[in-house]
Amino acid sequence: MKVSAIGKKNELCSGCHECEKTCAKIYFKTEELERAKLRVIKDDPSNKIITCTQCGVCITVCPTQAITRLKNGIVNIDKNKCIGCLSCIGFCPEEAMFQYKDETLPFKCISCGQCVKKCPTGAIFMVKNDVSVINQ
Amino acid sequence: MENKHTIQEMKAAHKILKSFDYTPKPVEKGYSGETLYVNLSDNEIKAKQVTTQMKDIFVGGRGFGLWYLWNAVKDTTKWNDPENEIIISPGPIAGITQYPGAGKSLVVSISPTTNSVIDSNVGGYFGPYMKFSGFDAIEIQGKATKDVIIVIDGDNGKVSIEEAPLESVNSHLLCEELTEMYAADEADKLHVATVASGRAAEETLIGCLNFSFYDLRRKSIRLKQAGRGGIGTVLRDKKIKALVVKFSKLTGNANHPANQELLNKTGIKLHKEINKNDDKQCKMRRQGTAHLVEIMGDYDLLPTHNFKFGGLNKPEVKNMASWIWDRKFTQGSVDGCWFGCTMGCAKAVDRFKLKTGPYKGQLVTIDGPEYETVAGVGSCCGIFDPDAVLELNFYCDTYGIDTISFGTLTAFVMECYENKIIDDKITGGLKLNFGNHEAALELIHQMGRGEGFGKIAGMGVRKMKEYFAKNYGADMKFMQDIGMECKGLEYSQYVSKESLAQQGGYALTNKGPQHDEAWLIFMDMVNNHIPTFENKAEALHYFPLFRTWFGLNGTT
Numbered sequence: 001m002k003v004s005a006i007g008k009k010n011e012l013c014s015g016c017h018e019c020e021k022t023c024a025k026i027y028f029k030t031e032e033l034e035r036a037k038l039r040v041i042k043d044d045p046s047n048k049i050i051t052c053t054q055c056g057v058c059i060t061v062c063p064t065q066a067i068t069r070l071k072n073g074i075v076n077i078d079k080n081k082c083i084g085c086l087s088c089i090g091f092c093p094e095e096a097m098f099q100y101k102d103e104t105l106p107f108k109c110i111s112c113g114q115c116v117k118k119c120p121t122g123a124i125f126m127v128k129n130d131v132s133v134i135n136q
Numbered sequence: 137m138e139n140k141h142t143i144q145e146m147k148a149a150h151k152i153l154k155s156f157d158y159t160p161k162p163v164e165k166g167y168s169g170e171t172l173y174v175n176l177s178d179n180e181i182k183a184k185q186v187t188t189q190m191k192d193i194f195v196g197g198r199g200f201g202l203w204y205l206w207n208a209v210k211d212t213t214k215w216n217d218p219e220n221e222i223i224i225s226p227g228p229i230a231g232i233t234q235y236p237g238a239g240k241s242l243v244v245s246i247s248p249t250t251n252s253v254i255d256s257n258v259g260g261y262f263g264p265y266m267k268f269s270g271f272d273a274i275e276i277q278g279k280a281t282k283d284v285i286i287v288i289d290g291d292n293g294k295v296s297i298e299e300a301p302l303e304s305v306n307s308h309l310l311c312e313e314l315t316e317m318y319a320a321d322e323a324d325k326l327h328v329a330t331v332a333s334g335r336a337a338e339e340t341l342i343g344c345l346n347f348s349f350y351d352l353r354r355k356s357i358r359l360k361q362a363g364r365g366g367i368g369t370v371l372r373d374k375k376i377k378a379l380v381v382k383f384s385k386l387t388g389n390a391n392h393p394a395n396q397e398l399l400n401k402t403g404i405k406l407h408k409e410i411n412k413n414d415d416k417q418c419k420m421r422r423q424g425t426a427h428l429v430e431i432m433g434d435y436d437l438l439p440t441h442n443f444k445f446g447g448l449n450k451p452e453v454k455n456m457a458s459w460i461w462d463r464k465f466t467q468g469s470v471d472g473c474w475f476g477c478t479m480g481c482a483k484a485v486d487r488f489k490l491k492t493g494p495y496k497g498q499l500v501t502i503d504g505p506e507y508e509t510v511a512g513v514g515s516c517c518g519i520f521d522p523d524a525v526l527e528l529n530f531y532c533d534t535y536g537i538d539t540i541s542f543g544t545l546t547a548f549v550m551e552c553y554e555n556k557i558i559d560d561k562i563t564g565g566l567k568l569n570f571g572n573h574e575a576a577l578e579l580i581h582q583m584g585r586g587e588g589f590g591k592i593a594g595m596g597v598r599k600m601k602e603y604f605a606k607n608y609g610a611d612m613k614f615m616q617d618i619g620m621e622c623k624g625l626e627y628s629q630y631v632s633k634e635s636l637a638q639q640g641g642y643a644l645t646n647k648g649p650q651h652d653e654a655w656l657i658f659m660d661m662v663n664n665h666i667p668t669f670e671n672k673a674e675a676l677h678y679f680p681l682f683r684t685w686f687g688l689n690g691t692t
Contacts (some may be wrong), residue, residue: 062470089407
C-alpha cells in the first residue's frame with residue numbers, strides 16, 4: 001500500500017526549526033519544539049531530521065490496538081483507547097513517536113504536510129512510501 | 137464438555153447473596169487507601185482503611201497479605217479452617233503502564249501442602265484493575281455453602297457475592313464465560329479480569345489460581361498462574377468459583393505516581409533497550425522463560441528423571457530446547473500480561489489440537505510453557521515430546537493445578553514405580569515409567585475427575601512418602617532421598633545439588649523450595665559471580681530481600 005509521508009534530505013537542512021514550530025503551533029498552539037511531531041537534531045556535519053514513515057511498527061506493539069491505519073493509510077492514535085504505556089515510542093524504528101513531559105498520551109506525524117510548506121531549503125517534502133504493515 | 141448453558145442462562149441463575157456499594161477513591165502514589173474484606177460464612181462485605189503504618193512497615197503486595205493473614209488466623213489454624221484467608225494485593229507499583237513488569241499481584245494464604253504461609257506472584261489484569269476500582273487488596277475469609285463468585289464492579293462502585301451454579305469450573309471455560317458475561321461487547325472484554333481455579337484443585341492439594349486477561353488479537357482469554365502452594369485448593373475449599381473485576385477507565389497515570397515525567401523517561405529507556413537488545417540477549421519476547429532450558433542443560437542444572445541427571449545429555453532432551461518453543465509459539469503478537477510490558481514473556485501456542493481428556497479434539501490456546509513447566513512436566517518426568525508437554529501444560533492450567541508441583545510429584549511417582557515401591561495394582565494400571573506421557577496425562581485426568589491413583593498423587597510428595605510407607609511398607613529413607621520436597625512444597629525445577637547458594641536459598645525460604653527468592657543458580661553456576669563461601673552467604677542475605685521487595689511492590 002502507498003502512503004503519504006514526509007521525505008527528507010538531511011544535507012539540505014539548515015536547522016532553522018521552522019518545520020517544528022509550524023507543527024507545534026498547529027497541533028498544540030505553541031512554538032515549543034518538544035511539542036512538534038517531527039524533529040530536527042544536531043548531528044555533525046549536517047542536521048538529522050526525524051519523521052514518521054508511516055511504516056506501522058507501532059500498530060504491532062500497541063497492547064490496546066489504539067494505533068491503527070486509517071483508510072488513507074496514515075497511522076493514527078485513538079486517544080480514547082490509549083493507556084499511555086509508551087511502548088510505541090520505544091519500538092519506533094525512526095524514533096518518530098513522541099511524548100511530552102508528564103503526559104502519557106504519545107503523538108506522531110499524520111502527514112498533513114504543513115511543515116513541508118514552511119521549509120526554506122527543500123529538506124523535507126512529501127513522498128509516497130510503500131508499507132507492508134496494514135493493521136494488526 | 138463445553139458448558140451446555142448459554143451465558144444468559146448462567147447469569148439468570150445467579151442469586152445475589154450480598155451487595156455492597158462504595159465510592160471508589162482515586163489512587164494516590166500507588167495506593168487507593170482502602171482494602172476489601174469479604175467473609176463468605178456470613179456474607180459480610182466491608183472496606184478497611186489502609187493506614188500509614190501499614191504502608192510504612194508492610195508496603196503492600198505480599199506485605200499486606202502477611203499482615204492481614206497474621207491478624208486473621210491463630211497458631212492452630214489449618215488451611216481448610218474458615219478463618220484461613222486468601223489475600224490478593226497488587227502492591228503500589230502494580231498498574232503502572234510505562235514500565236515493563238509492573239503489573240503483578242501477590243497472593244497469600246495458609247498452604248494445604250506446607251501447612252504454613254505461602255505466597256505466589258502472578259500477572260494478569262485482576263490486581264491492577266482491583267486497585268483502580270478502589271482496593272489495595274482483597275481479603276477473603278470464611279466458606280460459602282454453595283459455589284459463589286465475588287464481583288467487583290469498579291465502574292459503578294459495587295461489590296457482590298453471587299451464587300453461580302451453572303458456570304464451568306475449569307478455568308479455560310469459566311474465565312471465558314465470565315469475561316463474556318460482564319463485558320458489554322467485544323471491545324469491553326479488555327476491561328474484565330477474573331481469578332479462577334479448576335476441578336483438580338478440588339481433588340488435590342496442589343491447586344493453583346488462574347488470573348485471566350483478554351487478548352484482543354487472539355480474541356480469547358489468557359491465563360497466568362499463581363501456582364505454588366495450593367492456593368487454588370483453598371479457593372475451591374471456600375467454594376469460590378471465581379473472582380471478577382470490571383474496570384474500564386484505565387489511563388496512563390491511573391497509579392498517580394510521585395513523578396510521572398521521570399517514570400515516562402525511565403519507561404521509554406527500558407522499552408528502547410528491550411527493543412534493541414532482547415533478540416540478542418534473553419529472547420524473552422520470542423521464547424519467554426523457555427529460553428533458559430538449554431542454558432540450564434549446559435550447566436547440568438536442568439532436572440531430568442526426577443533430578444537424577446542435570447543436563448541435555450541425551451539427544452531427545454534437545455526437543456525441550458528454546459528453539460523448539462520459538463517455533464511453537466505464535467510470534468509477533470503482544471504478549472505482556474499487563475499493559476506496556478514489552479518484555480512480553482507470556483507466550484502462547486494457538487490452535488493446539490488436544491489429543492486426550494474431556495476436551496479431546498478441540499482447538500485451544502495454551503499459555504506457556506514457561507521454563508518451569510518444560511522442566512517439570514517435561515525433562516523431570518523424562519518426557520521429551522513437546523506436544524505432550526503442551527497438553528500437560530494445558531490441563532494443569534485449566535484443571536487448576538501447579539505445573540511445578542505436578543511435574544515434581546509425577547517424577548517422584550515415576551521413580552517409585554521404577555523402583556517397585558508402587559506397582560500396577562496401586563497405580564490402577566498406570567505404567568508410570570519415566571517418559572510415559574500417556575500415563576502422565578491419564579494421571580492428570582484422574583486428578584481432574586478425583587479418581588484412582590490421581591487422588592493419592594495429588595496429595596503431593598511429602599504426604600505420598602508417609603502414605604507409601606504406611607500403606608505399602610516403602611522404605612522411608614529411600615523416599616527421603618528421592619522425594620524432592622522441603623517443608624512439604626515440591627522443588628521448583630533446578631538441580632540445586634549443583635549449587636550451594638541455590639540449595640541454601642531453597643532451604644531458607646519460609647515457604648519452601650520455590651525459586652523466586654532462591655534464584656541464585658544463574659549467578660552461582662552460569663555467571664560464576666559468587667565463587668566463595670563468603671560470596672554465597674552474602675548473596676543468601678541480599679537476594680531474598682531484593683526479591684521480597686518485588687513482592688511487596690507488585691512487580692516482577
